[in-house]
Amino acid sequence: xxxxxxxxxxxxxxxxxxxxxxxxxxxxxxxxxxxxxxxxxxxxxxxxx
Amino acid sequence: xxxxxxxxxxxxxxxxxxxxxxxxxxxxxxxxxxxxxxxxxxxxxxxxxxxxxxxxxxxxxxxxxxxxxxxxxxxxxxxxxxxxxxxxxxxxxxxxxxxxxxxxxxxxxxxxxxxxxxxxxxxxxxxxxxxxxxxxxxxxxxxxxxxxxxxxxxxxxxxxxxxxxxxxxx
Numbered sequence: 001x002x003x004x005x006x007x008x009x010x011x012x013x014x015x016x017x018x019x020x021x022x023x024x025x026x027x028x029x030x031x032x033x034x035x036x037x038x039x040x041x042x043x044x045x046x047x048x049x
Numbered sequence: 050x051x052x053x054x055x056x057x058x059x060x061x062x063x064x065x066x067x068x069x070x071x072x073x074x075x076x077x078x079x080x081x082x083x084x085x086x087x088x089x090x091x092x093x094x095x096x097x098x099x100x101x102x103x104x105x106x107x108x109x110x111x112x113x114x115x116x117x118x119x120x121x122x123x124x125x126x127x128x129x130x131x132x133x134x135x136x137x138x139x140x141x142x143x144x145x146x147x148x149x150x151x152x153x154x155x156x157x158x159x160x161x162x163x164x165x166x167x168x169x170x171x172x173x174x175x176x177x178x179x180x181x182x183x184x185x186x187x188x189x190x191x192x193x194x195x196x197x198x199x200x201x202x203x204x205x206x207x208x209x210x211x212x213x214x215x216x217x218x219x
Contacts, residue, residue: 001149002169003176006215011207013175014168021167025160 056130057193066127069102076134079191083184085177089141098144100137108132110140115147131199134185135178142177146170175205179212 008014056075066072077093077100080086092098098116105121108128112118118140122128128136146152151170154162182196200209213219 002146002151002173003180005172005176005179005208005211007211008172008175008208009168011211013204013208014172017168017171018164021163022160025163 056133066124072102072133073100073137076130076137079134079185079194080138080181082188082191083181085184086138086181089138089145089181092145092148093141096144096148098141100141108136110136110143112140112143112147115144118144129194129199131194131196132203134194135182135196135199135203138181139174139178142174143170146173175208176212179205179209182209183213183216183218 056072056079077090081090093100096116098118101117101119103111103119103121104124106123107121108123109121110119111121118137120133120136120140122133122136151166153170154166179200182200185191185194186196197209200206210219
């Protein structure tokens, strides 16, 4: 279904799009690495009296 | 605002913008004058696609949901009517891709997969707006919109030249 433009991959526009994809991908990878681990379930603290 | 308003008359620098609904209706009407644009207008109607205009610093098309598209531009420095129409066509084509199941890969998918799919989707979108621009450019009624010049101003000059060569129009 997707249409092609012969030689499009060699255009400056294609290189720009490729760079954007790489940036997005590395950003997403960074984000997933920085995601905090799920919080451990903790017992309720003893009430201070 | 008269129903027959020409976007070229109302989307002028320094003039107040018409209502969003007027701009969208008129753009869809103009798209419908081209066979490929007509497909997009039919898609909007058949799939109940909601089109919205947003104020953004730079011109941008955005597809937050498969049935919701945004065309964004700076309302204090409105884009040309021709560009607005082509931007709408581009984001509608993206919505059409999504509806056909051609989606961007999952965020965690390998880079090569992202490149392959996202680049193919982009290329298809550019092919589509080149086709619509040529179909409208060939009609005297739309000569003032300068659709081919607009494509070049949007950064698609090289792609347009390749397209024209491929389609035997250059």
